[in-house]
Amino acid sequence: MTDSPGEPISFAYELVNPYHPERGLSGTLVLDQPLRVGERLRRAFTNPQEDPDTHEITITSGPEREWEVVAIEPTDRDGRSAALRGYPLPGTNKPPAIMQGRLILRPVG
Secondary structure, eight states, X not given: OOSSTTOOOEEEEEEEOTTOGGGTOEEEEEESSOOOTTOEEEEOOEEEEEOTTTOOEEEEEOOXXXXXXXXXXXXXXXTXXXXXXXXXXXXXXXXXXXXXXXXXXXXXX
């Protein structure tokens, strides 16, 4: 998915927080190589927890752990430039980040 054949790109994926996917908390993961189902990643995610009595939300950082890519779902942004603040960093000569889908992860082990 590039603007012209042979043009280098970075691969951007919507990454839904696997602790609470129903909350729709997501970010964007940019890689130099494409991911495939079955590959593994090491990542830490924030873990928002709501107090049932006060409804106050506390956000903690979960531990870094290994996750397996179980699916890459299509999105309406696939093939488009990922709108990322600060990417690429000035002077890094990184190719544009193009959206490739939404990663569905499960913990390993």
